[in-house]
Amino acid sequence: MAGKPFRATFIWGSIISNLHTRVAVKRRRHNLKSYHDCFLGSEAVDVVLAHITLNRFFGDEAVPRYKAVRLCQALMDSRVFEPVGVKVFGKEKKRATFEDSSCSLYRFLSPTTGSSSSQGMPSYSTHSPVKADKSLEDVLGNLNLSSTITPQMINLGLSQELVDEVWHQQAVFRLLQLIELPLLEKLLEGKDTSRPPLHGMDSDPDLLYTSSYLDREVLKAFSEAQADEWMSGAVDCLEFLPDELVVEVSRGLAGCADDLLRCKSLLYEVLAQHYGHTQQPPLLSNHVFDIHSGISELLVNGKQEQALEALQLSLKLQDSRSREELRRLLRFMAVAAKPQEVKLHKEIENRMAVKRSFSSAIVYSRRLSKGKVDLMVLFMMDNHCDLFKIPVSLHKMVSDRIMNIVKGKDPDVTTGPTYCTRVSGKAYSENAQKNTKEELWSLLRTIHENPKLSPKEKRRLLGQFYKGHPEIFVQYFGNKIV
Numbered sequence: 001m002a003g004k005p006f007r008a009t010f011i012w013g014s015i016i017s018n019l020h021t022r023v024a025v026k027r028r029r030h031n032l033k034s035y036h037d038c039f040l041g042s043e044a045v046d047v048v049l050a051h052i053t054l055n056r057f058f059g060d061e062a063v064p065r066y067k068a069v070r071l072c073q074a075l076m077d078s079r080v081f082e083p084v085g086v087k088v089f090g091k092e093k094k095r096a097t098f099e100d101s102s103c104s105l106y107r108f109l110s111p112t113t114g115s116s117s118s119q120g121m122p123s124y125s126t127h128s129p130v131k132a133d134k135s136l137e138d139v140l141g142n143l144n145l146s147s148t149i150t151p152q153m154i155n156l157g158l159s160q161e162l163v164d165e166v167w168h169q170q171a172v173f174r175l176l177q178l179i180e181l182p183l184l185e186k187l188l189e190g191k192d193t194s195r196p197p198l199h200g201m202d203s204d205p206d207l208l209y210t211s212s213y214l215d216r217e218v219l220k221a222f223s224e225a226q227a228d229e230w231m232s233g234a235v236d237c238l239e240f241l242p243d244e245l246v247v248e249v250s251r252g253l254a255g256c257a258d259d260l261l262r263c264k265s266l267l268y269e270v271l272a273q274h275y276g277h278t279q280q281p282p283l284l285s286n287h288v289f290d291i292h293s294g295i296s297e298l299l300v301n302g303k304q305e306q307a308l309e310a311l312q313l314s315l316k317l318q319d320s321r322s323r324e325e326l327r328r329l330l331r332f333m334a335v336a337a338k339p340q341e342v343k344l345h346k347e348i349e350n351r352m353a354v355k356r357s358f359s360s361a362i363v364y365s366r367r368l369s370k371g372k373v374d375l376m377v378l379f380m381m382d383n384h385c386d387l388f389k390i391p392v393s394l395h396k397m398v399s400d401r402i403m404n405i406v407k408g409k410d411p412d413v414t415t416g417p418t419y420c421t422r423v424s425g426k427a428y429s430e431n432a433q434k435n436t437k438e439e440l441w442s443l444l445r446t447i448h449e450n451p452k453l454s455p456k457e458k459r460r461l462l463g464q465f466y467k468g469h470p471e472i473f474v475q476y477f478g479n480k481i482v
Contacts, residue, residue: 014051014055015048015051015052015071015075016075016080018047018048018051019044019047019048019051019075019080020108022047022050022051023039023043023044023047024039024040024043025037025038025039025108026038026039028040028105029232029236035084035105035107037107037108038084038105038106038107039081039105039106039107039108040101040102040104040105040106041072041098041099041100041101041102041104041105041106042100042101042102042104042385042388042389043102044072044081044106045065045068045069045072045100045389046389046390048068048071048072048075049063049065049068049390049392049395050390050395050398052067052068052071053395053396053398053399054395054398054399054402056399056403063392063395063396064392065100065389065392069098069100072098072100073097073098076098076106079109080108080109081106081107081108081109082106082107082109083098083099083104083105083106084104084105084106084107100389101385102327102331102384102385102388103331103385162405163402166398166401166402166405167316167394167398168317169401170394170397170398170401171313171316171317171394172317173397174309174313174391174393174394174397175291175310175313175314175317178294178298178306178309178310178313179291179293179294179295179297179298179310180294219235219238219246219249219250219253228260229335230264230332230335230336230341230342231260231263231264231267233328233331233332233335233336234264234267234268234271234332234336235267236328236331236332237271237325237328237329237332238267238270238271239328240325240328241270241271241274242274245270245273245274248270249266249267249270252266253266253267261342264342265342268336268342268344268357271332271357271358272357272358275329275357275358275360275361276357276358276360276361280361282360282361282362282363282364283322283325283326283329283361283362284311284314284315284318284326284362284363284380291310291314292363292365292368292372292373292376293365293367293368293372294310295307295310295311295314295376296368296372296373296375296376298310299372299375299376299379300372300375304379307379308379308383308386308387309391309393311380311387312386312387312388312389312390312391312394313391313394315387315388316390316394323388326362327384327387327388329358329361329362330362330380330381330384330387331384333354333355333358333381333384334381334382334384336350336354337350337351337353337354337355337381338350339351344357351378354381355374355377355378355381358377359373359374359377362377362380363376363377437472440469440472441472441475441476443465444462444465444469444472444473444476445476447461447462447465448462448476
């Protein structure tokens with residue numbers, strides 16, 4: 001570890017290895033077509049940001065998200081992964097700029113394509129005359145990355161279960177800093193898994209070719225043939241619907257395949273029927289009722305940045321299945337809400353129509369007014385691209401907590417911004433006694449100096465006080481005769 005080139009290569013390799021291990025690679029849909037072995041651009045940024053924050057590659061300062069995006073761009077330029085191709089006029093076209101988006105897909109390249117060393121490190125473009133190690137050092141230097149390697153970077157020695165628990169605890173703690181949550185039991189218990197499993201090929205590769213399964217695949221093929229973002233978003237949502245509704249849609253579309261407007265009307269009607277009358281819990285899980293109330297108050301007061309972060313943290317606490325269903329539904333709602341799209345209601349605009357149809361499936365609380373629910377749903381729809389990203393503040397808090405554990409410090413020491421100071425048991429006891437004495441003294445003064453009390457009532461109250469707290473009584477009156 002003596003030279004800078006080796007340190008740069010080590011950091012670079014650790015980032016790539018972690019990305020391969022942590023990012024979710026699976027079959028996904030993009031621009032009306034299905035692709036195998038892909039991952040989302042926003043998830044790649046989340047994974048890279050978590051890794052460089054945890055390992056202190058930027059020192060102790062909070063890492064801005066744009067630096068992780070630039071690092072992903074460098075990884076893509078180095079042929080670690082490539083964007084999923086987009087066909088334009090029959091020709092394959094690939095984006096040159098990495099996109100931090102849940103709508104952009106990428107695929108890892110094989111070692112023979114994207115790397116040249118026996119260690120699996122990526123090679124830079126052969127057009128560059130600079131050696132690979134030197135190029136790696138330059139890239140990290142341009143990002144202001146520290147090249148110091150600590151033992152914690154090499155082997156944290158922590159189980160994935162412990163790391164996941166830290167993520168959950170810190171997400172709850174940060175949420176408490178943004179909004180007041182008096183009841184924590186359900187929030188601390190873990191994630192809600194009460195929703196049914198996902199339908200379709202992605203959830204079970206060995207699924208038998210039943211009639212409903214084939215209907216789902218036919219619907220996917222139909223939407224791909226339409227080259228329409230509205231259709232693609234609607235069909236993506238069908239994967240979460242029960243089989244009987246999918247069969248109904250498939251049979252219905254067969255009778256109006258040549259009429260795109262009728263197809264859209266049928267799809268919207270089925271989705272609105274399902275999500276408008278579903279018996280399932282709302283997609284935005286309400287661990288304790290004050291989460292929704294607190295977020296809506298932030299929106300009412302114009303604190304949109306804090307509201308967005310609180311929503312991101314709340315979604316981080318949910319299971320992946322619910323997050324994915326909510327992501328797809330919000331994406332479809334955002335497309336369907338556009339005024340230029342098919343008219344969804346005769347009397348109201350599309351934006352209000354989708355809000356009316358799907359609000360109860362996203363947020364439901366008897367304690368929350370309809371106006372606040374509508375405000376929250378529209379905010380989520382307008383910000384659906386950023387809603388599923390992990391806040392930088394959470395990355396920093398998790399990193400600090402992990403470092404405390406690794407270094408053998410008290411794991412319960414509060415990290416991040418705080419609103420109180422931890423005190424010892426002795427100090428707490430002394431402070432409690434002091435405050436109690438002050439309050440009793442104040443009560444005794446109120447009784448003694450209250451002109452509205454009759455002499456008889458005052459003597460009665462003072463007698464009761466003396467029986468309960470004679471020492472305070474004697475200290476207050478001293479040698480006075482009451």
